[in-house]
Amino acid sequence: MTKNQKLLKWVHEMAELCQPENIHWCDGSEEEYQKMTQLLVEQGTFIKLNEKKKPGSFYARSEPSDVARVEDRTYVCWPTKEESGPNNNWKDPKEMKEILLNLFRGSMRGRTMYVIPYSMGPIGSEISKIGVEITDSPYVVVNMRIMTRIGKKVLEVLGDDFFVPGLHSVGYPLNPGQKDVPWPCNHTKYIVHFPEDKSIWSYGSGYGGNALLGKKCYALRIASILAREEGWLAEHMLIVGVTSPEGEKKYIAAAFPSASGKTNFAMLESALPGWKVETVGDDIAWMKFGSDGRLYAINPEYGFFGVAPGTSLKTNPNAILTLQKNSIFTNVALTEDLDVWWEGLTDEKPNKLINWKGEEWTPDKNEPASHPNARFTTPASQCPVMDPDWENPNGVPISAIIFGGRRSSFIPLVFQTFDWTHGVFTGSIQSSETTAAAAGEVGKLRFDPFAMLPFCGYNMADYFAHWLSFKHRTDENNLPKIFVVNWFRKDENGKFIWPGYGENIRVVKWIFERLNDKENYETSPLGFIPKFNSLDVSGLNIPENRLRKLFEINKEEGLTEYERVKEFYNTFNNKIPKELWDELEKMKMRFESM
Numbered sequence: 103m104t105k106n107q108k109l110l111k112w113v114h115e116m117a118e119l120c121q122p123e124n125i126h127w128c129d130g131s132e133e134e135y136q137k138m139t140q141l142l143v144e145q146g147t148f149i150k151l152n153e154k155k156k157p158g159s160f161y162a163r164s165e166p167s168d169v170a171r172v173e174d175r176t177y178v179c180w181p182t183k184e185e186s187g188p189n190n191n192w193k194d195p196k197e198m199k200e201i202l203l204n205l206f207r208g209s210m211r212g213r214t215m216y217v218i219p220y221s222m223g224p225i226g227s228e229i230s231k232i233g234v235e236i237t238d239s240p241y242v243v244v245n246m247r248i249m250t251r252i253g254k255k256v257l258e259v260l261g262d263d264f265f266v267p268g269l270h271s272v273g274y275p276l277n278p279g280q281k282d283v284p285w286p287c288n289h290t291k292y293i294v295h296f297p298e299d300k301s302i303w304s305y306g307s308g309y310g311g312n313a314l315l316g317k318k319c320y321a322l323r324i325a326s327i328l329a330r331e332e333g334w335l336a337e338h339m340l341i342v343g344v345t346s347p348e349g350e351k352k353y354i355a356a357a358f359p360s361a362s363g364k365t366n367f368a369m370l371e372s373a374l375p376g377w378k379v380e381t382v383g384d385d386i387a388w389m390k391f392g393s394d395g396r397l398y399a400i401n402p403e404y405g406f407f408g409v410a411p412g413t414s415l416k417t418n419p420n421a422i423l424t425l426q427k428n429s430i431f432t433n434v435a436l437t438e439d440l441d442v443w444w445e446g447l448t449d450e451k452p453n454k455l456i457n458w459k460g461e462e463w464t465p466d467k468n469e470p471a472s473h474p475n476a477r478f479t480t481p482a483s484q485c486p487v488m489d490p491d492w493e494n495p496n497g498v499p500i501s502a503i504i505f506g507g508r509r510s511s512f513i514p515l516v517f518q519t520f521d522w523t524h525g526v527f528t529g530s531i532q533s534s535e536t537t538a539a540a541a542g543e544v545g546k547l548r549f550d551p552f553a554m555l556p557f558c559g560y561n562m563a564d565y566f567a568h569w570l571s572f573k574h575r576t577d578e579n580n581l582p583k584i585f586v587v588n589w590f591r592k593d594e595n596g597k598f599i600w601p602g603y604g605e606n607i608r609v610v611k612w613i614f615e616r617l618n619d620k621e622n623y624e625t626s627p628l629g630f631i632p633k634f635n636s637l638d639v640s641g642l643n644i645p646e647n648r649l650r651k652l653f654e655i656n657k658e659e660g661l662t663e664y665e666r667v668k669e670f671y672n673t674f675n676n677k678i679p680k681e682l683w684d685e686l687e688k689m690k691m692r693f694e695s696m
């Protein structure tokens with residue numbers, strides 16, 4: 103096992119607190135995985151899928167109230183509220199520890215406590231980091247085994263070093279003789295981070311980012327704190343390698359809000375002949391300086407936890423190929439022959455399904471058969487377009503960073519920012535219409551700077567300053583160029599103008615050419631936009647007036663945006679760096695002189 107005294111002591115103390123019936127240290131072996139999935143089938147949490155259709159795969163349905171990340175129950179408890187910022191929920195750490203100690207006391211009674219050592223990033227890489235999750239949910243264990251690298255080999259590398267401790271309980275203790283339910287959880291939920299000891303405490307939910315602590319809690323919230331301390335970036339970004347028909351390859355990282363097509367973009371099948379996109383990661387990028395002064399990125403994850411609805415052979419063939427085996431499906435619909443289905447998977451709906459709530463469903467029902475935040479958990483190694491360097495311990499060099507919004511108007515299909523500072527400014531005002539990935543209203547425009555609003559572990563004003571500081575850490579020429587895209591612009595009838603998916607390669611091509619200094623741009627108040635006819639739309643048949651609409655920039659909207667941003671910046675108590683206020687004024691002037 104381990105000789106790490108801090109780990110042994112913590113596990114011992116948490117067992118005293120949570121009072122589980124047994125403790126199991128996960129070794130990460132295939133045999134262990136088989137046993138645990140078997141256990142989940144016996145408990146009724148899992149249904150084994152048709153071995154011919156989805157070998158080695160399982161189906162789960164959550165409790166209908168436990169279906170997404172709970173942002174209003176997520177806290178980052180710095181000693182002061184100011185350090186957490188207006189972007190995080192906060193409570194005094196001592197008060198919060200009291201609340202949690204009361205909730206966790208006896209919370210694992212009648213259950214097994216699993217100890218999962220995991221590595222974010224290739225085991226042993228200088229960029230990787232280790233965490234240990236304690237959980238009473240076998241569902242979490244099997245998902246963590248797909249999403250991260252777990253087990254004995256992690257403990258060997260850990261030795262006596264630092265790890266991030268994460269305690270998770272579904273908050274559903276069992277009395278002697280009490281029968282378990284398929285998806286235990288608790289109405290009371292807390293997802294809490296303590297920056298002082300870099301610990302994570304998660305109570306009451308078994309779903310996704312609330313419970314798989316390596317993902318949002320560690321690789322984003324805690325890692326963003328470590329990144330500031332150590333001078334690197336932990337970001338909500340996909341990473342892709344793009345190869346041109348001439349064989350030139352560049353890596354791009356892109357930040358999109360949750361459930362806005364990141365996984366699709368990460369595995370894009372190019373609609374333009376000769377262009378190729380390969381996947382390094384679909385959700386998180388850790389970027390550090392290499393010895394040449396450039397930023398190098400790794401994907402700290404090992405699998406994909408993708409949104410299922412809308413994923414099809416048309417929208418993302420590579421995801422469909424990836425999830426054919428050894429996968430876990432949660433809250434999709436079940437077919438009569440024990441396969442899975444979700445909205446958008448096929449044009450034609452099956453005649454009969456069991457929906458995500460376990461009820462019989464027919465196409466005449468007025469509600470979707472799968473939950474809009476239904477997910478697949480699937481091993482990255484099964485993806486047919488993984489980049490040959492996706493596990494390179496040194497990471498891949500990043501040439502461009504893209505910020506993507508989901509906005510029906512105002513933001514054009516693509517633009518390039520003027521320089522690093524202007525790029526950081528556009529990241530800081532990134533806005534998007536909300537999706538089902540988080541509990542709450544869908545379709546509401548909110549600021550989601552760097553797509554990190556729910557994931558930044560400290561005051562976002564300080565985070566913007568951290569981003570600005572990169573200009574002084576290397577020659578600005580070494581830094582990635584910063585772009586903005588918006589696939590979601592709508593026409594006056596509320597229809598999307600841009601076809602998206604595989605056609606997005608056309609935008610990537612324009613970006614690629616910009617990186618090679620091609621004179622394919624003109625200046626607009628927002629940044630450099632494609633010169634007319636410089637975006638390759640060959641064969642798309644988009645009428646010229648619709649194409650122009652994709653790039654329409656409106657003075658009134660620009661001035662409204664200025665007011666929106668001013669109001670937003672003012673919520674940060676005078677902490678927004680002056681450089682960003684200056685950028686805002688410059689933007690206003692550009693719009694005024696339009």
Ligand code: OXD
Nearest residue numbers: 171311360361385539
């Ligand atoms: C995710 C999210 O699950 O961003 O990736 O919500």
Ligand code: MN
Nearest residue numbers: 338360361385
């Ligand atoms: Mn995400």
